[in-house]
Amino acid sequence: MMVRNYEILNEKVYSEKLENGLRVIIVPKPGFKKTFACFATKYGALINRFVPYGETDYLDVPLGIAHFLEHKMFEMPDGSDATDLFAKMGLDANALTNYLMTGYLFSGTANIKEGIELLLDFVQTPHLTEENVLKEQGIIAQELKMYMDDPNDALHLGLMKNLFRAYPLRYDVGGTLDSIIKITPEYLYKCYETFYHPSNMILIIVGDIDAIMSNSTNSHEMLLDLIRANQAKKVFKKPLDIRKNILVEDETANKSSGYAKMDISIPKVAVGLKLPFEKYEKNDAMMMELKMKVLLEATIGPTTDAFQEMLDLELITGNIYYDVYTDGICGFIKIQANTNKPKQFIAYIREKLLSLSNIKLEEEVFNRFKKSLLGNFLRALNNLDYIGYNYLEYSFKESDVFEAIGLFSKLNIEDLKALEKYFKVEAISDYTIIPKNMLFSKI
C-alpha cells in the first residue's frame, strides 16, 4: 500500500489499486469517533454516449440514466433495501449523482467493517427488472416535477441552457420527463457493466482506522485485506478502456439573456460566465476553482466596496451567492441574488466580470482572501464527509485535494493574471425569474 504524507496539512493518505482495478483510498483520522466511507464510480450525467462494455459501436442513452441507476442500486435481489440494512447496523447510508460521478456512502460510529462489506456488496449486485424500472420511472418523474417547481433550480437550469448549447450541464442530472420514460433494464445494464467495473471506481474510507480494526498493528493493511477478500469472492470481467464521447464547447454563450415567470414575490437573477473546454492537467481543475473563488470574493464578496455599493443602490435585497464549477472539461461561474432591480443588477455584475479581463488586485487584498479560503479549507478537514466526498470528486477531475491545497498556499497574485482571458462579453449570460404578474420589459 502506497502512503503519501502531506506535511503542511498533517495528513496521510494510503492508496492501493487492487488486482481488479479498484482503487482504495484510506485517510486515517486518529481520534475521530465517526467513520465515512464512499464507493463511487466515475460516471455521472455528463455521459450519455459511450461504447458499452464488450461492444464496438457508440450507444446514445437517455438523459438522466446515471441518476436512475443510482436509485435502483439500493434494491437488492432478495427484495430488501440496502438503506434499511445499513440502518439496522446503526449506519446512515445515502447516495448522490452529479455530472461527474455516482457515489454510495455511509457514515457511523460502529459496525464499520460490516458496513464496508455491505457497501461493496450492494453496489456490486444490480437488480433490474422491467417491473421495478417501471415503478422507478414514476418516482423519478415526481422528483423531477418537484425540481421544476423550485425557483432556484429553475434559475440554475435556465442559466445553464443559456450558457451551453449541447454540453450536458444544460440538462438536469435527473434527465427530463421525456427521457426517463425511455430508460429500460437493458440500457441500465449496459451502463452498469461499463461504468461499475472496479477499474472505473474508487472506495474511500476516512476515519480512525486503528479503532475500526481494534487497534491491530498495521491497521490500514488489515482493512485493505478485508476489502481484498470481499473482492476476491466476486468474478469481474477484464478491465477495458472506456470510450465515451461528450460534446464540449468553446467560450461563447448559447444565448446572452433569458427569463421565466414563476410564483415568487422577489425576482431572482443569475449571471453566468462560461468556462470553455480546454486541456486540464493534474490539479488544474481544483486550482481553477480556488483561483476563481479568490477573485470573486475579492470582487463582489460581502466585505468588498462593490457589495456595499450594491446594497446602497438597492441592487440586492440581501446576500449574494456565487459558485465556481468545473468538471475538468467545461465549467461556469454563477452569481446569484434576489433583487428588485434585476436589469441594473445584471448590468452591474456584467461590468464587474468584464473588468476582470484586466485584473488589478492589491497584494494585501489578494493575501487576505487567499488566507480566508485556506482557513475555510483547513477547518473543513475536521469534517470527514467533506474530506471523503471532495477527495473523490476531485480525483475524478484529476486533482489531488491535499496537493492542490499545498499548491494554492504558494500562489502569487501574478498567477491570477492567467484567468483574465475568460472574462469576455461573449462568455457571459444572465437569466431571471420574475413574479408571474410582472412584465419583463418593466423590470
Place this chain on the structure above:
Amino acid sequence: MMVRNYEILNEKVYSEKLENGLRVIIVPKPGFKKTFACFATKYGALINRFVPYGETDYLDVPLGIAHFLEHKMFEMPDGSDATDLFAKMGLDANALTNYLMTGYLFSGTANIKEGIELLLDFVQTPHLTEENVLKEQGIIAQELKMYMDDPNDALHLGLMKNLFRAYPLRYDVGGTLDSIIKITPEYLYKCYETFYHPSNMILIIVGDIDAIMSNSTNSHEMLLDLIRANQAKKVFKKPLDIRKNILVEDETANKSSGYAKMDISIPKVAVGLKLPFEKYEKNDAMMMELKMKVLLEATIGPTTDAFQEMLDLELITGNIYYDVYTDGICGFIKIQANTNKPKQFIAYIREKLLSLSNIKLEEEVFNRFKKSLLGNFLRALNNLDYIGYNYLEYSFKESDVFEAIGLFSKLNIEDLKALEKYFKVEAISDYTIIPKNMLFSKI
C-alpha cells in the same frame, strides 16, 4: 499605413484598418509581372449558428449556406456576371469557400486598379431573389452529387464523420442535398449582413505595387487611397461584434472505424487523428501544422525506413499522402493510401501514430526535415497566389505566415515533445473504401 519588415525572409507587409473596419494588406513584390488580389470574409462552413446583424437571438442556418452565398455573389443586380466582367479586363477571377473563410480573388498582369474596384464592388452588392436562389439549388445539388461519387471525397468525409460527432468538419463545405433546399434569400441576406461587413473582411494585394501605380512615389499609399475612395462611396452599418456558436470537441473520435463500397478497383484507406479544441494563441495554428508536418515527414515520409517497409510488405501500392489541418479551433491529421491490404496498412499506421506518444527523433533527422519544409515554403514565396491565399487563411487563424515561418526556423527538436499528448488511441479512427464486389471481412 503600418509596415512590417520580415528581414530573414526579405518580405515587407503594409497593413491598414480603414474607418469602416476593413483590413487592407499590401505585400509588395517588386519585379513580378502578375498581381494577385483576394477579398475575403472570415466566414465559412464552420458557422451554422450565429446572431444575425442587429438581432439578439441565435439563428440556426442550413448547412452549406456560406458556399451557396459565394456562388450567388457573382450575379450582379444588372443581370451580368462578375466573372465575365473580369474576363473582359483580361483578369482571371475565382472564388472559394472552405470551413473558415470565403474568398473572392483575381489575378492578372494589367488593369489591376480596375480589377480591385470591381472586386470590391461585386462582393459589396448582393443580389438575391427567390428565382435565382431556386436556380442555384439545382446547380449546387449537381455539384454535391458529383462530390458524392468521387471516392477521394467520400473517403475524406467518411473519415471526418468517424472523427467528429458534431463539429462541422463532418459535413461537406457545400452542405447536403437536404440542407441546401432549405436555403432562402432571407437566410442568405442575414448571413451577408452579418459576415460581409467590412470589419469582418480582409483585402490582400500581392504584386509589384510600384508598377500597378505607374511608379508614383509612395505607391502603396496611392493604392490605399484608391481603396479608401471606393469604400467612401458606399454606406456601411456600424461594426458589431459577431456572436457565433460552434460545437467544438474533445480528442475522442466519434467512431474508431468504418467503411463503404464504391465502384473502384483498389481499396483506399485513410487513417485520421483528431486534434481537439484548445485555446490557440497567436501563431499557434500555423506552428501546429508545421510541427506536425515535420513529425509525419520524419515518421512515414517517402525517405523513411517505414515507407520502404510499407512498400516491401506491399502495404501500399504507391505513394502515401498526409494532410495536417487545423482551423484554430479543432483539426485532424489524415494519412491516406491505396492499398490491397487495408487492414494491415491501418494496423501499421495506427502503430506508427501511437509510437509518437513518445517521440524519439534524432537531431539530424529533425533538422533535415525542418530544412526541407522551410525550403518548400521559401520557394513558394515566389508564387503570389500562394502568399496571398495563405496569408489570408492564416490571418483568420490568428497566425501571421511570415512571423510563424520565422518562429519555425528557430524550432528545436525538444519543441516537438509538446505534440506527444495528441497521439492517443481514442483520438484515432480509420475509414476504408473497398471495391463493390469485395467483402469487408476478407480484406
